[in-house]
Amino acid sequence: MTCIIIDDEPLAVNLLESYVSKIEDLKLLGTFNNPLDALKLLRETPVDLLFLDIQMPEITGVEFKKIINPEVKVIFTTAYSEYALESYDLNAVDYLLKPITFQRFLQAVEKVQEKPSSVQPEENVNxxxxxxxxxxxxxxxxxxxxxxxxxxxxxxxxxxxxxxxxxxxxxxxxxxxxxxxxxxxxxxxxxxxxxxxxxxxxxxxxxxxxxxxxxxxxxxxxxxxxx
Incomplete structure (x- = not known):
């Protein structure tokens, strides 16, 4: 599963990068301090998962989520709990509050990996x-x-x-x-x-x-x- 990290805090990027490296099923395609710099990659390369900070200078993570391909799954990473409700309205997979532990990070990734199909089953499926x-x-x-x-x-x-x-x-x-x-x-x-x-x-x-x-x-x- 391919992923990228977008966060304007270098220490946060380093931490997430180290977490990604511990999970064999994740392949990191790039890290970005500015979400606008990530747009080119997102437009040209298939990306499965985005670790996205919310509070950033030029454009917030919430605003960025609204303009990217909705098929890209998003896990928000932030120090601010007040955005949680809005993030779920945007169908984010998860919402990680900093400081993020590896156990909590792993739980979020597992939600992506085990996410069931959105197709409504036939009525005779029991x-x-x-x-x-x-x-x-x-x-x-x-x-x-x-x-x-x-x-x-x-x-x-x-x-x-x-x-x-x-x-x-x-x-x-x-x-x-x-x-x-x-x-x-x-x-x-x-x-x-x-x-x-x-x-x-x-x-x-x-x-x-x-x-x-x-x-x-x-x-x-x-x-x-x-x-």
């Missing part, structure tokens, strides 16, 4: 594969009760157990059949099949009370009422 620890686990869709976002992980609660994966909630929103699953809160995706009852804007599944977020409430009730 399972998915998710990466958990060192294996890809097959999970039958009818066994999934709900999914819960936990910081850097997603916990998939099935009838039998709980599976933890580094894949994110947006990924699962894309690959799960929309007639069977729905995101009802920033931290929850539920299976319609396993809803026992709804009480005071809370969904109950196997004794778990799941809140319905204000952002998702209208769409949820429309789905429940068959609209």
């Amino acid at each position: 399972y998915i594969f998710v990466k958990t620890e060192y294996r890809h686990q097959k999970i039958v869709l009818s066994d999934i009760l709900f999914m819960k976002g936990l910081s850097d992980y997603v916990a998939i609660q099935t009838k039998e157990n709980k599976v933890l994966t580094l894949q994110n909630m947006k990924d699962f929103e894309q690959i799960l059949p929309k007639n069977r699953f729905m995101r009802v809160h920033k931290s929850y995706i539920v299976s319609f099949e396993h809803i026992e009852f709804i009480e005071r804007n809370r969904i109950v599944i196997e004794g778990e009370y799941i809140p319905i977020g204000a952002t998702y409430k209208d769409a949820f009730w429309k789905a429940i009422n068959g609209e």
